[in-house]
Amino acid sequence: MKLISIVVPMFNEEEMAPLFIKAISEVFANIPNYDYEIVAVNDGSKDNTLNILLEEQEKNNKIVIVNLSRNFGHEPALFAGLKTAKGDAVIPMDADLQDPPEVIPELIKKWEEGYQVVNARRVSRKEDSFLKRKTAGMFYDWSDKISNKVKVPQNVANFRLIDRRPLDEILEFGEKNRVFRIQVPYVGFKVCEVLFSRPKRAKGVSKYNPKSMFSLAISSTISLTVRPLEWSIGICIFLAVICGLSWISQATFFVLKLTNVLNIGELNLWFWLIINVLLTVGFLILFVIAILSQYVAKNTIETLARPAVIIDEVIRK
Numbered sequence: 273m274k275l276i277s278i279v280v281p282m283f284n285e286e287e288m289a290p291l292f293i294k295a296i297s298e299v300f301a302n303i304p305n306y307d308y309e310i311v312a313v314n315d316g317s318k319d320n321t322l323n324i325l326l327e328e329q330e331k332n333n334k335i336v337i338v339n340l341s342r343n344f345g346h347e348p349a350l351f352a353g354l355k356t357a358k359g360d361a362v363i364p365m366d367a368d369l370q371d372p373p374e375v376i377p378e379l380i381k382k383w384e385e386g387y388q389v390v391n392a393r394r395v396s397r398k399e400d401s402f403l404k405r406k407t408a409g410m411f412y413d414w415s416d417k418i419s420n421k422v423k424v425p426q427n428v429a430n431f432r433l434i435d436r437r438p439l440d441e442i443l444e445f446g447e448k449n450r451v452f453r454i455q456v457p458y459v460g461f462k463v464c465e466v467l468f469s470r471p472k473r474a475k476g477v478s479k480y481n482p483k484s485m486f487s488l489a490i491s492s493t494i495s496l497t498v499r500p501l502e503w504s505i506g507i508c509i510f511l512a513v514i515c516g517l518s519w520i521s522q523a524t525f526f527v528l529k530l531t532n533v534l535n536i537g538e539l540n541l542w543f544w545l546i547i548n549v550l551l552t553v554g555f556l557i558l559f560v561i562a563i564l565s566q567y568v569a570k571n572t573i574e575t576l577a578r579p580a581v582i583i584d585e586v587i588r589k
């Protein structure tokens with residue numbers, strides 16, 4: 273019998289954990305020719321998530337608990353789960369039922385047709401807030417523009433089915449800045465998608481805030497491409513042209529002054545022009561440094577070569 277692993281990172285999901293497990297068990301009760309495991313990663317929850325998972329495990333031996341040594345964040349927690357999962361196919365999901373379990377049989381069906389990655393794409397985000405929809409839209413447009421050969425599918429988050437073969441490739445990656453939704457299109461293989469509409473979070477609150485969303489956007493960009501680094505060359509050329517023009521204007525100014533063509537009023541004009549040019553130049557330099565610093569920062573983390581996540585223990589029944 274083929275084994276399907278559901279991987280679910282949980283941070284303070286005491287309300288959702290039992291509901292999630294119930295929903296998944298119901299789905300698999302309807303497809304009895306597949307075995308399943310629920311790899312629940314407790315990402316250093318401050319609430320009762322771990323105890324509730326242990327209780328649930330008493331009733332259902334399909335649950336594997338991966339207890340992290342502290343809160344590492346959604347992506348590292350997902351990675352810990354993916355490493356632990358033993359399935360022939362693995363489906364990462366959020367605990368809040370925003371990735372509807374009803375879609376699972378469709379994902380498996382496509383997998384059986386021979387697709388190794390089955391993306392679940394959101395057709396509607398009506399239930400997300402205006403800000404979240406807008407920023408997510410901007411992020412997908414942006415990643416589409418900057419990526420080269422790797423095409424990041426629009427409106428596909430972590431929810432998808434991935435076959436053991438591409439998953440093993442991803443687990444081999446040495447990087448610490450792991451962004452699953454970028455790694456999957458990177459490895460390629462036979463890909464298709466199914467559509468679903470995204471419901472509201474069933475219970476509890478979102479663990480993402482504007483800051484963590486911005487940081488995910490930066491991590492994704494860096495994981496996707498080094499293109500912004502290349503832009504800095506273009507910006508520098510532009511900068512050189514501006515500096516050249518500024519020098520030429522100053523030279524012209526001196527010539528005009530020497531030949532008594534210019535009076536004081538015009539001199540003031542020139543003064544402000546030069547100030548503006550300097551400000552622009554300053555801004556552009558800072559902009560290039562800002563891009564560089566992001567890459568250098570991520571590089572520093574890679575150089576430290578610390579593990580992306582630390583599992584305290586894996587609890588099986």
Ligand code: UDP
Binds near residue numbers: 346367477480
């Ligand atoms: N999550 C996690 N660690 C964190 C933050 C979130 O494991 O530090 C989990 C969370 O429990 C949920 C999933 O990541 O299962 C997605 O989080 P959430 O639903 O809050 O994000 P949103 O849907 O608002 O993007």
Ligand code: MG
Binds near residue numbers: 366370473478
């Ligand atoms: Mg959610």
